[in-house]
Amino acid sequence: MSVSTSVAHRPKRVFSGIQPSGNFHLGNYLGAIRNWVNQQGQFDNVFCIVDLHALSLPTTRETLRANTLHLANVLLAAGIDPDASILFVQSDVREHTELCWLLNSVTQYGELRRMTQFKDKTSGKNDEQVSAALFDYPVLQAADILLYDTELVPVGEDQKQHIELTRDAAARFNARYGETFVLPEPDIKAEGARIMSLEDPTKKMSKSDASPNAAIALADSPDVIRKKIRRAVTDSGSAVVAAPDKPALTNLLTIYSLLSGEPVAAIEQRYIGKGYGAFKSDLGEIVVEALTPMQERLRELEANPELSQIALAAGAARARERAAAKMTVVRDRMGIGIGRS
Ligand code: ATP
Ligand code: LTN
Numbered sequence: 048m049s050v051s052t053s054v055a056h057r058p059k060r061v062f063s064g065i066q067p068s069g070n071f072h073l074g075n076y077l078g079a080i081r082n083w084v085n086q087q088g089q090f091d092n093v094f095c096i097v098d099l100h101a102l103s104l105p106t107t108r109e110t111l112r113a114n115t116l117h118l119a120n121v122l123l124a125a126g127i128d129p130d131a132s133i134l135f136v137q138s139d140v141r142e143h144t145e146l147c148w149l150l151n152s153v154t155q156y157g158e159l160r161r162m163t164q165f166k167d168k169t170s171g172k173n174d175e176q177v178s179a180a181l182f183d184y185p186v187l188q189a190a191d192i193l194l195y196d197t198e199l200v201p202v203g204e205d206q207k208q209h210i211e212l213t214r215d216a217a218a219r220f221n222a223r224y225g226e227t228f229v230l231p232e233p234d235i236k237a238e239g240a241r242i243m244s245l246e247d248p249t250k251k252m253s254k255s256d257a258s259p260n261a262a263i264a265l266a267d268s269p270d271v272i273r274k275k276i277r278r279a280v281t282d283s284g285s286a287v288v289a290a291p292d293k294p295a296l297t298n299l300l301t302i303y304s305l306l307s308g309e310p311v312a313a314i315e316q317r318y319i320g321k322g323y324g325a326f327k328s329d330l331g332e333i334v335v336e337a338l339t340p341m342q343e344r345l346r347e348l349e350a351n352p353e354l355s356q357i358a359l360a361a362g363a364a365r366a367r368e369r370a371a372a373k374m375t376v377v378r379d380r381m382g383i384g385i386g387r388s
Contacts, residue, residue: 061090061234062197064097064137064188067114068104071121072262073334074242074252077305078203082236084126086201092132093195093366094122096359099137099144100187103180104168119355121265124344135362137191142370146190147183149381153219154186154212163208189213194370197231204240205251207233224380239305245279248294265338266345272338273331287318287326303330306337 063083065075083094096118101111115136127134137143159165162185169177192200192213200210210233217228244250244261252262260275267275282293289297289311303326304311318326348354378384 058089058091059198060093060196060229061086061199061201062093062095062192062195062231063201064095064100064191065118065122066097066101067111067118068101068106069114069254070262070264070266071118072252072254072264073302074203074262075254076125076265077239077242077302078236079201080122080125080127081239081305082201082234083122083132087126087128087131090199093197093369094127094132094134095137095191095366096122096135097137097188097191100184103178103184105178116352116355119359120345120348123348123355123358124341125265129358129362133362133365134358135366136359139359139363140194140366140370142194142367142374143187143190145374146194146377147187149377149383150186150189150193150216150220151183153223154189154216158212158215159183159185162212164205185209185212186216189216192231193217193228194373195366196229196373198229199234200231201234201236203251204235207235227377227380238301242302243294243298245275245298248280248298263334266342267338269335269339272334273328276327276331276334279327281323285322287321287323288315299327299330303333306333 061083063079065079071080083092086092096115098111098115101114106114119134119136122134123129159182165182165184168181188209189212192210193216200206200213202210210231214230217230221227242252244252244256245263246256246258246261250256250261254262256262260278263272263275276299279299280295281299282295284293287296287300289300291297300311300314303309303314307314378387
């Protein structure tokens with residue numbers, strides 16, 4: 048059987064994952080979730096809440112459970128339709144951990160050590176504080192992607208290196224055991240791929256930022272949103288323009304443009320001679336307006352937790368079917384699972 052046979056008329060297979068690791072922010076929305084929602088009618092989508100990845104940093108049972116359910120509600124509130132897309136929790140499909148171990152055998156220690164996300168997350172820590180799971184994180188990610196014969200992986204810019212590692216591991220596996228895995232492509236949108244911190248435009252907006260003012264959480268109240276934008280750092284000068292030497296304004300203009308649908312140049316035109324104050328105050332309203340409907344749906348979902356649980360159970364059943372079929376092929380190729388009927 049060849050997995051590379053192309054079928055022109057079928058929608059491309061898409062897989063993406065997001066960690067249930069805290070407060071989802073505007074960067075997650077603009078860089079990832081919004082694109083998943085927009086592409087829903089176009090592709091065969093599998094979206095995964097990667098709770099096993101979240102175990103790579105210290106957490107507790109209560110936190111992980113709460114974050115997992117919160118993320119499910121956020122995704123549904125943002126517009127993921129569980130009938131149109133498969134939405135499930137990673138640990139509900141055991142094949143992910145099994146394939147992770149098998150792919151470890153075609154992944155090199157050296158390539159994992161070079162991963163920038165690993166370097167970022169371990170910087171300033173000594174080896175004793177770093178879990179082996181954090182090191183192996185990209186291999187579990189490769190398993191997620193390869194289990195579903197994924198062709199496209201919509202992610203933010205920061206994940207490009209992990210998709211490359213996935214392709215390398217898949218190619219090595221295919222060379223050793225015969226054509227088994229599809230080599231996935233990253234799908235990174237030029238706009239919104241990297242929303243920066245409101246306090247330091249050289250750093251990406253991140254859930255793990257120690258400062259609460261660096262990111263706008265999707266659940267922030269209107270007043271908090273307005274305040275964070277008012278306080279956001281700006282560049283020297285007073286013109287509202289995007290330019291390489293104006294990273295803070297470029298970031299704010301990108302957010303404005305993505306949420307309003309207006310090109311950056313048109314926004315720059317409108318603020319000629321108006322200064323940062325007027326621009327920031329309008330941007331605050333645009334963010335509030337964009338997030339309010341989602342927040343209302345989120346409150347409804349939170350009041351009815353069974354809705355997301357039903358969606359996740361159905362999603363896991365559908366995902367399990369695909370993953371089980373793939374693993375039957377993988378075990379056979381590798382010469383394992385001999386005693387299984
Ligand atoms: P952390 O920074 O704490 O590791 P995170 O905010 O990067 O977490 P993830 O769960 O790792 O969140 O990422 C979820 C998705 O959001 C990924 O596709 C990632 O590329 C995207 N993403 C994360 N931060 C940004 C950002 N600042 N701009 C655009 N996309 C982002
Ligand atoms: N590593 C990703 C989350 C992630 C993922 C995936 C993304 C886990 N598995 C599979 C795309 C495909 C992150 O940190 N954002």
